[in-house]
Amino acid sequence: MTNHNGGPEDQGPWKAKQERGPPEIDAILRQGRERLGDLVLGGPPPLKSIALAGAIAFVAVAAWSSYYTVPSDSVAVVQRFGKYTAEVPPGLHFKIPLGIDVATLVPVKRQLKQEFGFTTPGASDPFQSPIDGRRETEMVTGDLNAALVEWVVQYRISEPLNFLFEVRQPGATLRYVSESVMREVVGDRTVDEVITIGRQEIESEALLKMQALTTKYAMGISIDQVQLKNINPPGPVQASFNEVNQAQQEKERLINEARREYNKVIPLAEGEKDQRIREADGYRLKRVNEAEGDAARFTALLAEYLKAPEVTRRRIYIETLQDVLPGIGSKIIVDGSTSSILPLLNLDRQQGVQP
Template identity: 30%
Template sequence: MAWNEPGNQGKDPWGNRGGKDQGPPDLDEVFRKFSNRFGGGGNFSGIGVVLVLVGALIVYGLSGLYKIEEAERGVVLRFGQFHSVVGPGLGLRPTFVDKVYPVNIQRVNRLNASGLMLTKDENVVTVQMEVQYRIEDPRKYLFNVTDPDQTLSEALDSALRYVVGHTTMDNILTVGREQVRQDTWEELDGIIAPYDMGIRVVDVAFKEARPPEEVKPAFDDAIAAREDEERYVQEATAYSRQVEPQARGQAERMLKEADAYRQRMVLEAEGEVARFNQLLPQYEAAPVVTRERLYLETMEQVYSNTSKVMVENDGGSMFYLPLDKIIQGQSPASVQPMQNAPSSQNRAIRSTTSEPINNRVSGRQGRN
């Protein structure tokens, strides 16, 4: 039952017994009772005021306590106007006089821009790009522009549409993506420079570029064909890099062999010249003998490279000497006449040709 309902004879909140008086108690009487409890008297009013003032000052001081993180800087406004920029740590500001706005200057912030855009060759392409930026000047970031993030987003969209409008669709989708990214970055820096927003663009990332869904299969085929072309070019380049060193090695080897052959021929010619210079005095002393000896030595060199010898006798018959079989130890009867001739002539030729040439030459030299 509530304290003020009929029939309630309990105590009400104001200390009225019986429930007859519904009004609140007198404040002066409350303070007087409170002072009497503490043995006060007339001095309670002054002490109470002091305590209230001290408590108010403490609360006022604590309400002005603030903290700036390590990655932040605090922008202080005094009566609504810029006053200073404070560093990290704890600080105390006068409440209702100063306001401190912390600004993170180390965090990398990100903004995206995307949409359908018209290219230079009048095609429509969907492009998405992301800008990453950092706050360098907290004061300019807060007060030079009303909404710096929105301003930067609109500047990015404007720069991206300008660059895409001056680029063909093939370059945007394939090989020209890096150039589009760099051009967009430069254009964005040029747009935001007059605003002096206190931010610095860290990077511009090309997130996505694709044709509209209606023509996407055709563009996928074109991209696949371009990738095949690049793959073939790379394979041909790898093959040329493999074959070219081999060809260079072969050419170098042929040049070395030709140079070695030239040197050998020169040395052999010089040896022949030296040999003929040595034979010249002997030829002058005995021309006929020297000439015959040279002839026999030359014929010996010629016949040493063949296994067949043709001998012509005085009767006009031509005989064949199988020297290869004679060397192998077969019978001399294998000598076959090329034409019919008397057997006495055959025996004479065999006995004559079977004598070593060197012996005959040495015998003639001894006789001479």
């Protein structure tokens, strides 16, 4: 058997197969084999360059897609043909290229947040869906007043598998959960409580309810904080509401001033009262002690007097004269046995005192 050029055919496995087939099929196979050999091995230079460049590009793409880096605040969830295979820690890792293995980065150590009613530039949540801030903030309070409530939910991804696979669009689901809980909590309170004294209680209650719902739905999310921002009335009643709010603030200011004055005056009066009471107690103790001392001294004198009445009587008489005589100007001593007043002793003259 000869080839189409009249030369001998090369011996080999192809020859055995061709000899067993019809001549038409043998011709078609031989022609296709020759064209393929010319294209890859012996074809024109442009076709060879294109084939070589394609092979190099294929190898480069495969090598480039075979490794990936996980940041320090994240983990990677690896899927092979869509099926979960592993959860990879931070660092450099390799995978099967060309889309066979897909690694999804999940920031488990980063605190994420969703803003309701406003948007902070550069602080967008990567899992956040488009929002209608105006609709989210419009709420009705328990006393049938309207309020525009803005708040922030800060959360972390605690379970990457649940976050990726248990709930479709977890970011949007979290927004719906947060909005539902906030409307429920605000609807249980008056507008004054929402704006003034009830903010902290609303934040705490909303945090507990949001965490309970995310756990129930197995969202893989841990709520860290719920923080209320601006709370305003709707535009048509803004001016009237501001006047009422200013009046309430003025009332609170006056009450605080009265309490400050009360706290300044009442403790001073109480201090003076305690001082007067202590002084009265001291005076009472002093008088009682003096009276008890006088009584004890009199009792002692009485005991001594009963032992020697005459001596005690004379001593008391002499002590009395010692106290009385220095205050008398003219002193005349008369003998009790004389019958006239001529024999006398002028004590004043004797002491150098002029009559």
